[in-house]
Amino acid sequence: MKPELLYLCYATALTGVLWVPYVLERxxxxxxxxxxxxxxxPKPQSKWAQRLMKAHGNAVENLVVFATLILLANAMGVSNAIVATASMLYFWARLVHAVTYTLGIPWIRTLAFLTGFAAQAMVAVQLLLH
Structure with a gap:
């Protein structure tokens, strides 16, 4: 499996399970x-669960863009070191984003979000240059 498809799988799986802790807390x-x-x-949920729910929503919104870019790259035959690195970067950035958002660590959360966005941009540029 190409690295970008593997990391798309990881990012999708991560996004798919982020709901579990906040629903269990509920x-x-x-x-x-x-x-x-x-x-x-209803009784309010704890602050960390509320933040994780927001992080999950943000992950879903960004996965739409990332998955589209990676699937386009795959369909167009654009597979290179930049796309692979960007895919790996995206996954780890989204994991850090979810953890730091849940823990309420704003600066690292924001940096992780921007890193994920940069990874998406890297793939988009590769597609546009193709």
């Missing part, structure tokens, strides 16, 4: 019945 905080229902005034 069940522990509210109970099963309340967690799966639609209470008008």
């Amino acid at each position: 069940v522990l905080t509210r109970g099963v019945i309340s967690a799966v229902g639609y209470e008008e005034q």
Whole structure:
């Protein structure tokens, strides 16, 4: 498997499991019945769970762009060291983003987000130069 497809798989899997901790926290905080229902005034979740939910939403939004770029690169036969490196960079940046967002570490979170964006831009440039 090409490195960029492998890292797309990793990024997708990461994004796919980010919901688990905050949903488990919701069940522990509210109970099963309340967690799966639609209470008008549910108990608030902890701050870390609220931040992880936002990080998850951000990961989904960015995965749409990253996956599209990587799949386009694959379809166009654009596979080189820059695309592979950008893919690896994107995955690790998104992992750091999720962890630091959850822990409430703003500067590293922002740097990780910008690194992920730069990785997307690197792939986009390779496509446009092709």
